Each structure stands twice: as structure tokens, then as C-alpha cells.
Amino acid sequence: MPAATARAASSLTADPEEPPQRKLYRSADGRMLGGVARGLAGHLGLPVAWVRFVFLGLFFTDGLGALLYAVFWIVVPLGVGGVEAPRSVFETAADGRRKLRKPDRGQVFALVALTFGAVAFVANVDMGSEADRYIWPTLLIGAGSVLVWRQADNARRARWMEVGRNRKLLHLARGFAGVALVGLGLAVFLVVRGSAAQLGNVLTAAIAVLTGIFLLAGPYLVRMTQDLSEERLMRIRAQERAEVAAHVHDSVLHTLTLIQRNADDGGEVRRLARAQERELRNWLYNPEGTGKDEDDEPETLAEAVKRAAAEVEDKHGVPLEVVVVGDCPLDEKLSAQMQAAREAMVNAAKYGGEGGAVQVFAEVEGRTVFVSVRDRGPGFDLDEVPGDRMGVRESIIGRMQRNGGSARLRSVPGGGTEVELEMERASE
Amino acid sequence: MTENTEATGGPERRVRVVLVDDHRMFRTGVQAEIGRTEETGVEVVGEAADVDQAVTVITATRPEVVLLDVHLPGGGGVEVLRRCAPLMSAAEDPVRFLALSVSDAAEDVIGVIRGGARGYVTKTITGTDLVDSVFRVQEGDAVFSPRLAGFVLDAFASTDAPPVDEDLDRLTQREREVLRLIARGYAYKEIAKQLFISVKTVESHVSAVLRKLQLSNRHELTRWATARRLV
Numbered sequence: 001m002p003a004a005t006a007r008a009a010s011s012l013t014a015d016p017e018e019p020p021q022r023k024l025y026r027s028a029d030g031r032m033l034g035g036v037a038r039g040l041a042g043h044l045g046l047p048v049a050w051v052r053f054v055f056l057g058l059f060f061t062d063g064l065g066a067l068l069y070a071v072f073w074i075v076v077p078l079g080v081g082g083v084e085a086p087r088s089v090f091e092t093a094a095d096g097r098r099k100l101r102k103p104d105r106g107q108v109f110a111l112v113a114l115t116f117g118a119v120a121f122v123a124n125v126d127m128g129s130e131a132d133r134y135i136w137p138t139l140l141i142g143a144g145s146v147l148v149w150r151q152a153d154n155a156r157r158a159r160w161m162e163v164g165r166n167r168k169l170l171h172l173a174r175g176f177a178g179v180a181l182v183g184l185g186l187a188v189f190l191v192v193r194g195s196a197a198q199l200g201n202v203l204t205a206a207i208a209v210l211t212g213i214f215l216l217a218g219p220y221l222v223r224m225t226q227d228l229s230e231e232r233l234m235r236i237r238a239q240e241r242a243e244v245a246a247h248v249h250d251s252v253l254h255t256l257t258l259i260q261r262n263a264d265d266g267g268e269v270r271r272l273a274r275a276q277e278r279e280l281r282n283w284l285y286n287p288e289g290t291g292k293d294e295d296d297e298p299e300t301l302a303e304a305v306k307r308a309a310a311e312v313e314d315k316h317g318v319p320l321e322v323v324v325v326g327d328c329p330l331d332e333k334l335s336a337q338m339q340a341a342r343e344a345m346v347n348a349a350k351y352g353g354e355g356g357a358v359q360v361f362a363e364v365e366g367r368t369v370f371v372s373v374r375d376r377g378p379g380f381d382l383d384e385v386p387g388d389r390m391g392v393r394e395s396i397i398g399r400m401q402r403n404g405g406s407a408r409l410r411s412v413p414g415g416g417t418e419v420e421l422e423m424e425r426a427s428e
Numbered sequence: 429m430t431e432n433t434e435a436t437g438g439p440e441r442r443v444r445v446v447l448v449d450d451h452r453m454f455r456t457g458v459q460a461e462i463g464r465t466e467e468t469g470v471e472v473v474g475e476a477a478d479v480d481q482a483v484t485v486i487t488a489t490r491p492e493v494v495l496l497d498v499h500l501p502g503g504g505g506v507e508v509l510r511r512c513a514p515l516m517s518a519a520e521d522p523v524r525f526l527a528l529s530v531s532d533a534a535e536d537v538i539g540v541i542r543g544g545a546r547g548y549v550t551k552t553i554t555g556t557d558l559v560d561s562v563f564r565v566q567e568g569d570a571v572f573s574p575r576l577a578g579f580v581l582d583a584f585a586s587t588d589a590p591p592v593d594e595d596l597d598r599l600t601q602r603e604r605e606v607l608r609l610i611a612r613g614y615a616y617k618e619i620a621k622q623l624f625i626s627v628k629t630v631e632s633h634v635s636a637v638l639r640k641l642q643l644s645n646r647h648e649l650t651r652w653a654t655a656r657r658l659v
Contacts, residue, residue, distance in 0.1 A: 165626045285533040320551075323578035323611045356554075359574060359613025363581070418612075 026076050036072040056113055071150060074219075077226050104291040137189040141215070144181025147174060149219040179216060186212050251279060271317045278310055301334055301369060302327040305362045308342040316349035319357040326364035328425060334369060336403040343395040344373040344419040352377020352417055369423050376416040396421070443566045446489060448482040448508065449497040449528070454551070458495065458514035458528075461555035468559045478502045483511045486523060490515070494568045496545065498514040498536045505529075509543035516544050525564045528558075534579045537617030540641050569631045570638040577610035580637060599637060606633045 024043045026035035037055055041048040058065030186208045253278040257355040262268045298304040302324040309320040330338070343362075348358040352375025392409065396419060400407040405423035445462075447455045455475050459488045463472045474489045476482035479502030486494055486508075494512075498505040507526060509516075515523040525545040529536060539546050549558065550573055563573040571582070584599045599607070602623075609619045616634075620627045 105638065281532075285531065319612065321574060323574050325578050325581045357552075357613075361578070361608075361612040363576070363608070363611075374613050 024076055026073070036069055036076065039076065040072070052113070074222060118388030137185045139180050140185030140188065141212075142185075144178045144185060145215045147181060149215055150174075158399070182212055182215060188316035247283060252276060260345075267317050271314060274317075274319060275310075275314050278313070279302060298330065300327050300329055301338075301362065301364060304330055304335075304338045304342065305360065308338060309345060309360050311347040312342065312349050316346070318349040320349070320360055321357045322360045324362045324363075326368070328364045331426040333403045333405065333423055333426050334397055337369060337371060337405055337421055340396045340399045340407065340421055341371045341373060341419075343399075344421070347392065348373050348377070348417065348419075349397075350381070352373070355416060364425075367425050369425060371421040372418060373421075374416060374418040378418050379411040380417055429596060440468040441471075441563060443469060443493055444471050444473045444489070444564055445562060446476065446482075446486055446491040446494045446611065447472055448476045448485075448494060448500065448505075450500055451475045451497075452477070454497075458558070462559050462562070470559055470562060479504070479511070480508045482508045486512055486515065490521060491523060493562050494523060494525045495528045495562070496540070497524050498527055498531055498540055505540050505545070506543045507546060509540060513544065516641040524565050524568070526561060526571060528553075532575050534582070537576050537579050538583065538641070541576070541638065544642065546638070548576045549573050550575065564631075568635075570634045572607070572610050572634055574611045574613050577607045581607050581611060581643060583641075598639065603637050604631045606630055607637060610634070 024039060026039040029213030037051040037103060038048050040046075041051045044051075055065040055069055189204075190206060255272050258272050259269050262272070290318055298307050305324055306322055309322045312318075313320045328334075341362075345358065345360060352358065355378075359372075361370075361372045361374075363370045397407045397409070400423065403423065405421060407422075408420040409417070410420070411417040447458055449458075457476075459472050459502040460476075462468050462470045465471045473491055474485040477500075479500055482494075482496075482500070494508075496505045496508060500508065507528075509525060512523060512525075516525070525540075527537075527545040527548040528551060529535075529540075529548070530551045532550050534557055541548060546568075547561060547570050549571060553561070553573070553579050564571050571647045581604065584604075605623065606619055609622060614622065616627050616630045619630050623630075
């Protein structure tokens with residue numbers, strides 16, 4: 001047995017390295033008490049009977065088997081209710097078929113063996129007058145604890161598969177039986193000790209009560225901590241799935257319908273697809289699921305740049321590729337810069353859009369914020385722009401200068417246009 | 429990006445490519461777009477839809493370039509890179525990887541680059557640019573999309589504050605400049621013109637960045653990613 005436990009332990013510790021298919025679980029199917037033997041058998045690829053025999057054999061060596069069994073029961077979690085994990089555990093041998101018919105015979109056999117073992121145990125114990133008095137209460141308490149501990153497993157299992165009313169009643173009854181057994185055991189214990197001095201009595205009573213509470217509440221506490229992370233994971237997953245479904249339903253499906261309806265209008269289809277792509281991407285890759293409440297004003301530079309680009313993209317049907325490096329909160333000067341940048345984006349989309357995507361780059365470096373908007377359109381000569389056209393001169397260059405920044409315009413006829421905006425952040 | 433006309437190359441340039449993507453439609457599309465061997469010089473010698481398949485196909489066909497999707501059943505592009513590591517470092521005819529993904533999330537990008545991919549382009553790329561990128565990767569250069577350049581700048585910008593003793597973790601001023609221009613949407617040729625250096629120099633700067641990114645210590649990068657809540 002030590003070899004077997006060592007193997008189990010080593011495979012437990014080796015787990016993080018490899019996929020968790022060999023993880024040790026107690027079996028929820030066809031178990032007698034805690035499913036320890038069956039789980040171990042499945043894990044080690046041995047027949048269940050062998051493992052049970054080993055446990056039984058160890059039981060005779062001063063009850064070591066029982067102790068071992070109890071430790072396994074407490075530490076090893078119950079296999080996921082016959083859905084995945086236990087199946088994969090049992091797949092190793094030709095156990096799958098045997099599991100269908102064997103449990104009955106095996107259970108009877110094991111029960112007989114266990115009774116035999118118990119009788120042998122009782123016969124083995126020194127029936128001296130002192131020790132004898134404590135054996136029966138101890139056994140009673142033990143049986144009660146086993147009942148309650150198993151109950152904890154069942155309560156856990158019930159969460160996986162919805163259990164009917166009558167099953168629930170049974171669980172309740174079993175729980176009560178366990179509590180009663182433990183209580184009885186403790187009471188007998190007290191009665192037996194009754195002859196001792198008063199102080200000893202009180203002490204014993206207190207310890208007994210504490211022990212009782214611990215024994216009764218222990219399994220639930222242990223299970224609870226074991227369950228907690230698993231359950232939280234499940235809940236998060238379910239929630240996430242629901243949210244994805246809802247999101248796909250109201251946005252993607254909706255857009256697809258619109259696209260079908262506008263199939264002939266290439267520009268509109270492109271616009272819809274782009275807007276949807278951006279929204280979905282934003283939703284998928286942004287941690288907080290932004291893009292839901294678009295109403296409020298952006299608070300940071302990155303957000304503002306992306307928002308402005310998205311709006312221009314939607315309006316003009318030209319893709320804008322946005323790259324933002326660093327981020328900072330928006331202040332008044334930066335808002336002005338954003339407005340200038342937006343104007344530059346509109347220009348780029350309007351006049352340079354046919355050359356491909358417009359590139360928008362924003363960088364926060366120390367105190368300076370740099371924004372560049374670049375298109376690959378035909379380009380133009382600033383000096384030749386009529387004096388009454390205020391777009392570039394006022395909205396971009398003028399605005400930047402008024403707010404203490406600078407704007408540079410570089411345009412090569414045939415080589416696209418680039419607007420560079422630079423602004424110092426307001427000092428805090 | 430209209431001026432990459434010479435990149436289309438002629439049949440005198442040939443490259444053998446394997447496509448790895450779990451979307452059959454996408455593979456077909458890429459195949460149709462770049463696989464016209466007579467025109468583009470790209471010969472698609474194999475396709476794979478998941479990690480296991482990919483490793484098998486790549487080992488069997490020994491292509492020069494693998495177009496690798498980041499999200500794949502069986503562990504993703506990173507897993508393919510991990511299992512093909514010996515092929516990447518082979519002295520003779522090393523297999524080179526170019527990540528091609530719809531995702532432009534920083535974790536994906538940085539992940540495959542650190543896994544050993546020679547570049548990263550998003551699926552919105554045009555056919556011409558993709559062919560160009562494939563050839564560039566074949567020749568051993570790195571291909572950065574503006575977005576990837578942005579991520580890298582971001583990554584190194586925030587590790588700048590504490591003094592980092594390894595030189596490998598820092599970008600030189602020049603490399604930063606080059607990356608910044610890539611992020612602004614410049615082609616390598618335009619960067620060369622702008623900085624008065626040769627295209628070869630630009631390429632070597634970019635390769636240096638790639639090398640630093642793979643070797644830069646994991647701790648810094650993790651911290652960076654968690655600070656931006658990317659992981």
C-alpha cells in the first residue's frame with residue numbers, strides 16, 4: 001500500500017505539468033462509503049477488489065487502513081458527477097463495461113468482508129474493563145461521523161444533478177441519523193465518565209461538545225472550500241456564455257440582417273461590417289467590456305482617439321487604423337488636440353481615403369502628446385489651398401497654436417499627407 | 429499601400445508556404461489570394477487546421493514560411509511554435525513563422541512573437557502586402573504591422589522607468605524611432621528615406637527589436653501586461 005500511495009501522491013504532485021486527465025478523484029459511481037477505493041482503483045488502473053482488500057488488510061494492522069481511508073476521503077475531492085472526469089478515469093481499463101453489472105455483487109462482497117473485518121476488530125481489541133467502556137461510544141461517534149461525511153458528498157453531488165424531493169428528505173434523514181449517532185456516542189462517553197470528579201466532567205463535556213461540533217461541521221467546511229473555486233468558475237463561465245450569446249444576438253445578427261438587406265449597396269455593407277467588426281473587437285478584447293455605454297465623454301486620450309476614429313470611420317466609410325502608445329487623462333489642451341486630430345482624420349478620410357486605410361498614431365511620452373494622421377491619397381499643396389477654406393488652417397493649425405501646441409503638415413503630391421500634432425500636457 | 433509594386437516579385441522568386449488556420453474558408457481565401465504561383469511566386473504546399481496537424485504537415489513538407497493563426501484548437505499558435513522550435517533553429521533551411529491573426533490583442537501578439545514568430549500581420553492585410561511579408565520573412569527579416577509596433581513601443585516604454593541592467597531589455601533610440609514610424613504606417617522603404625538610412629538598416633533594426641522582445645525578461649513583460657490589464 002505505501003507504494004500505491006506514493007504513486008498516487010507523485011501523480012498528484014506531477015499534475016500541473018501534464019493535462020489533468022490522471023487527476024485523482026473519489027468515484028461517485030458505484031461507491032460504498034466515500035468512493036476512495038474505487039477512485040484509487042480507477043486512478044491506478046487496478047481492479048477495485050484489490051484496492052479494497054489492501055485497505056481491509058491494513059485495517060487489521062491497528063486500524064491503519066481506516067485511518068488511511070479517512071485521510072483520502074477528506075483530502076481527495078469527489079469526481080465530477082459522472083459527467084466527465086470519472087469516465088476518463090475509468091476509461092483506462094475495460095472497466096467501463098464491468099461498472100454496469102459489477103457494483104451489486106462487489107458491494108455485497110465488500111459488505112461481507114467489512115463485517116468480517118469489524119467482527120475481527122472487535123474480537124481483537126482487549127476487552128479489559130477500562131478500555132471496553134470507551135469502545136462503544138467511540139464506534140458510535142465514528143459511525144455517525146462517517147454518515148455525516150458521506151452526507152456532505154451527497155449534498156455536493158446533488159448540486160450537479162437536480163435531486164427530487166424524496167431524495168432530499170432521505171438526505172435530511174441521514175444527516176439527522178448521523179448527528180444522533182454522534183450525540184449518542186458522546187452521551188455514552190459522558191455517562192461512562194460520570195464516576196469521575198465534577199471538574200473532569202465539565203471539561204470532558206466541553207471538549208466533547210467542541211469535538212462534536214467539529215466533527216459535524218468539518219466535512220461541510222472542507223467540502224465548501226474545495227467547492228468554492230470550482231463553483232465560482234462554473235458560474236463565471238455560464239455568465240460569460242450568456243453575455244456572449246446576448247451580445248451576438250443584439251449586435252452581430254442584427255448587422256448581418258442589415259447587410260443582407262443592403263447587399264447591393266457595397267459602401268453601406270462595408271460601413272456596417274466595419275462598424276460591427278470594431279464593436280465586436282472592442283468588446284472581445286477590452287477587459288471591461290467597453291463600447292457598451294458610448295454616451296459618456298471619453299476620459300482618457302486613448303479612448304478619445306479611438307472614439308474619434310470610429311466616428312470618422314462610420315461617417316466616411318474609410319477604414320482607420322489606430323495605434324495608441326501610452327495613455328493619459330484628457331485635459332483641456334488635449335481636448336483641443338483631439339478636435340484637431342479629428343479634423344485631420346476627416347480630411348484624410350475625405351480626400352485620401354481611396355489610397356487605403358488612414359493611419360492614426362498617438363503617443364504619450366512624458367509630458368508631450370503626439371498624434372499623427374496619415375493617408376496615402378493624392379496629397380495636396382497647402383499654399384494652393386484657397387484662402388477661404390478654413391479646414392486645415394483654422395481647425396488644425398490654428399487650433400493647435402491657440403492652445404500652445406504645434407501642428408506640422410507634410411504632403412507630397414502623389415505620396416499622401418501626414419498631419420503631426422504635438423501638445424504639452426497641462427501641468428497638474 | 430500602393431507602392432510595393434516590386435514586392436509582388438516575379439516567378440524568379442519562389443517560396444514554399446504552409447497555411448495553418450482552423451477556418452477552411454479563410455485558408456481557401458488566402459490560397460486564392462496569394463497561391464497563384466505563376467504570379468506571386470508563392471506555392472502553398474500544405475494546410476492544417478489544428479496544432480497536431482500543423483506539426484505533422486510542417487515536419488513533412490519543410491516549408492520556408494508558415495502562415496500561422498494565433499487561435500487554434502489544441503493549444504494555439506504558441507503551441508505549434510513550441511513544438512516546431514527545432515525546425516526554426518535548424519541550420520539548413522530553417523522554417524520561419526509569420527503570424528496571421530484576426531486578433532490584435534497585445535497578449536496574442538506578444539505571445540507568438542516571443543514564441544519565435546518572425547512577424548505578425550492581421551487578417552485585414554491585402555494580398556499584395558501578405559505576399560510581400562511572406563518573402564520578407566523568408567529572407568529572414570521581421571515583419572511588423574503598425575499595431576504590433578505600437579504594442580512593442582508600449583511594452584518597452586513602461587519598462588523604461590526602472591533602470592534595467594540588461595541592455596537587451598532596452599531599445600536604442602534608433603530602434604524606437606524606426607518602430608514609431610512603423611506604427612505611424614510607414615513602409616520600410618519610406619522609413620529608410622525619412623531617416624536617411626538604407627532599407628537593409630531598417631530591416632536590421634526591426635530584427636534587433638524582435639530579438640530583444642524574445643529575450644527580454646519575462647518578469648518585465650508580465651508586469652507590463654498586468655499593469656494594462658491585458659492578461
